[in-house]
Amino acid sequence: MIYISVAEAAKKWGISERSVRNYCALGRVAGARLSGKTWEIPDTAEKPERAVRSDKKRTLLDILREEKASRLSGGIYHRVQIDLTYNSNHIEGSRLTHDETRYIFETNTIGLSEKAVNVDDIIETSNHFRCIDCMIDNAHLAPTEKYIKELHFLLKSGTSDSRLDWFRVGEYKRLANEVGGMDTTEPVAVEGEMRALLDSYNKKKEKSLEDILAFHVAFERIHPFQDGNGRVGRLIMFGECLRHNVTPFIIDEEHKLFYYRGLKEWDREKGYLIDTCLSAQDKFKAILKKFNIDN
Numbered sequence: 001m002i003y004i005s006v007a008e009a010a011k012k013w014g015i016s017e018r019s020v021r022n023y024c025a026l027g028r029v030a031g032a033r034l035s036g037k038t039w040e041i042p043d044t045a046e047k048p049e050r051a052v053r054s055d056k057k058r059t060l061l062d063i064l065r066e067e068k069a070s071r072l073s074g075g076i077y078h079r080v081q082i083d084l085t086y087n088s089n090h091i092e093g094s095r096l097t098h099d100e101t102r103y104i105f106e107t108n109t110i111g112l113s114e115k116a117v118n119v120d121d122i123i124e125t126s127n128h129f130r131c132i133d134c135m136i137d138n139a140h141l142a143p144t145e146k147y148i149k150e151l152h153f154l155l156k157s158g159t160s161d162s163r164l165d166w167f168r169v170g171e172y173k174r175l176a177n178e179v180g181g182m183d184t185t186e187p188v189a190v191e192g193e194m195r196a197l198l199d200s201y202n203k204k205k206e207k208s209l210e211d212i213l214a215f216h217v218a219f220e221r222i223h224p225f226q227d228g229n230g231r232v233g234r235l236i237m238f239g240e241c242l243r244h245n246v247t248p249f250i251i252d253e254e255h256k257l258f259y260y261r262g263l264k265e266w267d268r269e270k271g272y273l274i275d276t277c278l279s280a281q282d283k284f285k286a287i288l289k290k291f292n293i294d295n
Contacts, residue, residue: 001031003040013047022069023048026062027140034137060288060295061242064136073106076291077136081105083287084238085128087252088231091259094121101125120159128231130154135239142202142243143236145194151232152225161227173226180264184223193222207244209281212237213273217266247288247295249280 006024010017024032024039031042060076067077086101095117096104103111104125131154138147153170161167166174172190176183185193201215216237223229234251241248251259255276262273288295 002043004043006039009041025069026065061139084250087250088234091256096121123158127155135235139239139242155228167226172224179223190224209246212240247281249284255280
């Protein structure tokens with residue numbers, strides 16, 4: 001397939017480049033894909049029809065995309081960027097506070113106290129904001145290996161890990177690793193197990209919360225990357241909730257230990273993880289209520 005640029009599509013359709021980017025972000029250009037920060041558009045794609053007002057309820061994904069496109073400050077997109085980034089990084093050991101995370105997002109500068117901070121914490125915070133944008137842009141599509149690898153590439157680019165010869169940014173692991181004292185899939189078998197997991201998961205069109213959690217557990221047990229699996233896995237999980245109109249949730253410090261127990265005990269008792277995520281859902285619903293969003 002031949003792809004054209006946003007500028008070429010704008011000229012072809014007689015609209016502004018901003019409109020083309022917005023159409024792509026809203027999933028209204030068939031086959032459009034995001035490569036890094038650039039939209040690639042099939043040369044056969046047709047100009048989207050102008051939106052017609054209707055009584056159709058806007059989904060949370062619709063709202064996130066609209067606020068992302070307009071860079072609205074103080075809305076739910078703003079809140080998700082800060083809360084999801086802070087909590088997902090924090091439970092993996094980041095020492096940045098919630099306020100420091102907010103400052104980086106809002107000002108694109110670093111405002112720290114006199115404490116020592118690992119540079120990787122700052123880089124991965126900035127990178128995680130980009131990961132959330134990527135997740136929102138792709139949330140209307142079934143997850144693929146390419147998308148999952150892109151999330152990892154965005155998250156780990158520029159970190160000290162990325163400068164290690166054996167660390168593969170945006171690619172599956174080379175060395176065996178473990179999580180929570182448990183063995184994970186051997187590197188040689190990762191590609192096959194990931195393809196089998198995605199094929200099985202994507203066969204079912206409609207997904208429940210339990211389906212999404214089952215995928216997350218399987219992903220974390222494979223542990224396909226050398227590092228960053230937890231954060232990539234939670235981004236996928238959030239995006240899948242958006243795609244299937246399931247209320248998303250953020251695993252915070254309150255839920256951290258219960259979340260880890262739920263992952264470990266899934267085969268014996270699914271209720272541990274399900275109940276933990278339902279509790280996290282309740283907290284997120286309270287946030288949505290503040291923004292007058294029904295989900």
